Amino acid sequence: MSAPAQFPDRLAAAVERKGASLCVGLDPMVERLPAELRGVEPAEAYERFCRGIVDAVAETAVAVKLQSAFFEALGSTGVAVFERVAAHARDAGLLVVADVKRGDIPSTAEAYAAAFLDPRGGEPPLADVMTVSTYMGGDSLEPFLRACREHGAGIFCLLKTSNPGSGDVQDLPLADGRPLWHHVAGLVEEWGAGLVGESGLSAVGAVVGATHSGVVETARRLLPHAVLLLLGVGAQGAQPADVAPAFAEHPAGGLVSVSRPILYAHEERGGDWRGAAAAEAARFAGELRAAAVVG
Amino acid sequence: MSAPAQFPDRLAAAVERKGASLCVGLDPMVERLPAELRGVEPAEAYERFCRGIVDAVAETAVAVKLQSAFFEALGSTGVAVFERVAAHARDAGLLVVADVKRGDIPSTAEAYAAAFLDPRGGEPPLADVMTVSTYMGGDSLEPFLRACREHGAGIFCLLKTSNPGSGDVQDLPLADGRPLWHHVAGLVEEWGAGLVGESGLSAVGAVVGATHSGVVETARRLLPHAVLLLLGVGAQGAQPADVAPAFAEHPAGGLVSVSRPILYAHEERGGDWRGAAAAEAARFAGELRAAAVVG
Numbered sequence: 001m002s003a004p005a006q007f008p009d010r011l012a013a014a015v016e017r018k019g020a021s022l023c024v025g026l027d028p029m030v031e032r033l034p035a036e037l038r039g040v041e042p043a044e045a046y047e048r049f050c051r052g053i054v055d056a057v058a059e060t061a062v063a064v065k066l067q068s069a070f071f072e073a074l075g076s077t078g079v080a081v082f083e084r085v086a087a088h089a090r091d092a093g094l095l096v097v098a099d100v101k102r103g104d105i106p107s108t109a110e111a112y113a114a115a116f117l118d119p120r121g122g123e124p125p126l127a128d129v130m131t132v133s134t135y136m137g138g139d140s141l142e143p144f145l146r147a148c149r150e151h152g153a154g155i156f157c158l159l160k161t162s163n164p165g166s167g168d169v170q171d172l173p174l175a176d177g178r179p180l181w182h183h184v185a186g187l188v189e190e191w192g193a194g195l196v197g198e199s200g201l202s203a204v205g206a207v208v209g210a211t212h213s214g215v216v217e218t219a220r221r222l223l224p225h226a227v228l229l230l231l232g233v234g235a236q237g238a239q240p241a242d243v244a245p246a247f248a249e250h251p252a253g254g255l256v257s258v259s260r261p262i263l264y265a266h267e268e269r270g271g272d273w274r275g276a277a278a279a280e281a282a283r284f285a286g287e288l289r290a291a292a293v294v295g
Numbered sequence: 296m297s298a299p300a301q302f303p304d305r306l307a308a309a310v311e312r313k314g315a316s317l318c319v320g321l322d323p324m325v326e327r328l329p330a331e332l333r334g335v336e337p338a339e340a341y342e343r344f345c346r347g348i349v350d351a352v353a354e355t356a357v358a359v360k361l362q363s364a365f366f367e368a369l370g371s372t373g374v375a376v377f378e379r380v381a382a383h384a385r386d387a388g389l390l391v392v393a394d395v396k397r398g399d400i401p402s403t404a405e406a407y408a409a410a411f412l413d414p415r416g417g418e419p420p421l422a423d424v425m426t427v428s429t430y431m432g433g434d435s436l437e438p439f440l441r442a443c444r445e446h447g448a449g450i451f452c453l454l455k456t457s458n459p460g461s462g463d464v465q466d467l468p469l470a471d472g473r474p475l476w477h478h479v480a481g482l483v484e485e486w487g488a489g490l491v492g493e494s495g496l497s498a499v500g501a502v503v504g505a506t507h508s509g510v511v512e513t514a515r516r517l518l519p520h521a522v523l524l525l526l527g528v529g530a531q532g533a534q535p536a537d538v539a540p541a542f543a544e545h546p547a548g549g550l551v552s553v554s555r556p557i558l559y560a561h562e563e564r565g566g567d568w569r570g571a572a573a574a575e576a577a578r579f580a581g582e583l584r585a586a587a588v589v590g
Contacts, residue, residue, distance in 0.1 A: 027403070067399075067403055067406075069397070069399055069403045069404070069406035069407045069410065070403070070406045072374075072406065072407065072410040073406040073407075073409040073410045075374075075375075075378060075410070075415065075421075076371050076372075076374040076375035076377070076378055077371075079367075079370075079371040079374045080370075080371035082371070083370060083371055101397070101398060101399060101428065102364070102396070103396060103428070104362075104364055104396060105456065105457060105458040105531075106458060106460075108322070108362055108364045108365070109364070111362075111364035111365050111367065111368040112364045112367065112368075114368040115364065115367040115368045115370070120370065126370075133396065133398070133428055133430060134430065134464060135428060135429065135430040135453055135456075135464050135465065136453070136456050136458060136460065136461055136464070136465075137456075137458065137460030137461050137462060137463030137464050137465070138460045138463045139458055139459055139460030140456075140458055140460055140461075158430055158431070161400065161430075161431050161432075161435075162400060163400040163401060163431060163432065163434050163435055164434055165401075165431065165432030165433045165434030165435055166431055166432050166435075167432060168432030168433045168482060169429060169430050169431070169432050169475075169478075169479065169482075170430065170431075170432070172469055172470075172475065172478060173469065173470040174467055174468065174469055174470060175467075175468040175469060175470055175472070177470070180464075180467065180475065183464075183467060184464065187463060187464075236400075
């Protein structure tokens, strides 16, 4: 039996088919749900909302990114919704990004890899790719790399995040003069070296905030084989043009995640929330296509 | 209404009552369950096992630490077990440490704080204290600090972890010559400055691996107000004597988590697994008491 196609190759095929590397972030928030879902029990409302968004963007986006925190805030019932929404997205032909930012000592990280990247019983893995922490070092990543090798999974390693406070640690100047995140980029490239697919892209990608000037370009240079999960476009102020450098070498060299402007497009656009989300996703995809061509 | 007692003060009171700052780590693993739980459906087996361990150590330990990864590996059903075991431990008079190592941008971290540290509906918070990531910087911690202020919660910030690979990032020499984790220690002390309780200890603690020579002593010096969550005693090779420096200033200055040697004591000791765990917990508590006095 051959292993399943590697994550970056599945992503590259999806981008080729759909024309833009757009990921829709599922960040359900009780207080921003459409009117028809207000007053519905929150877990039920999140499920109907996320399923509706998945269906609305399935033609346009290549992936959805489920932000675990918002589901976990509803307890185990919310985690069950996470599982069902992930399965629904997979059935709709979308790649599933579990945005969970997990990481731990190796024997514990093995359990996180089992939770998100390994097949479960007779079921496929919960996600195609998950976000992981890097602070604990190389051995803490090994179980995730094992899942990439065995099951064609992928990981996005925290590198330079989109929040203003990211500089507190990630930008610290090292003895050799470089900011910390440049060094971490070298580690990420190293971890991913044995996991480069036919696309030329590695199963080991990196989380990069598009909110910081020049960061996407530098990350592209330091990480020639990584898919960059680009965050901060939309609610945090970055523009599609800011992510263009990610696509300099490959149309799937970046995966641009947009959450709130698409999810809550009905607040601005009015009309049916599904239609508003579909229209806004199409608008972002068009801008990304233009940006990637320029890049 | 006054806020509930701060986490470090609750810990200090528990240590005074029980005589040793022992935390039992709940790391359930299918392949190491006692014979009577083999063949039982895993979530059911984990629940019976963890409840049995809680009851066995409730007189001796001050806290239990639930390692989320092992529960998440069973999916949302496992997360529901996590919730029930945490409630059972609280009812048994134990402090609850959620070992989840969460962290994200501020608006998302707010959802993680809601998941673990805020009261949920009419229920008390899931945990007294949770482990959190530090790589994303100060603003990513703010929602957790808010929960500490409002609900008397606590956090343990990842500082210098117990795994061999921790040095890959945490030991990197900064431009000023110090290893990265020394700088992070300064940030942790700063984040916790406004949250020092009557005990003199802060709600903002730090995760420190006792497996590295000299690290506990240095962490104690750099973080005079932090409770140090000390990991690596037992399965990872550190000895109770290695954690003594944590207790130099205060008998609750450290919280020593021991998992597998207590959970799986029946493998060595034989007999009933609950009795074996109780006896091994008592033995560790005795050694810690001696070490803390020496310290």
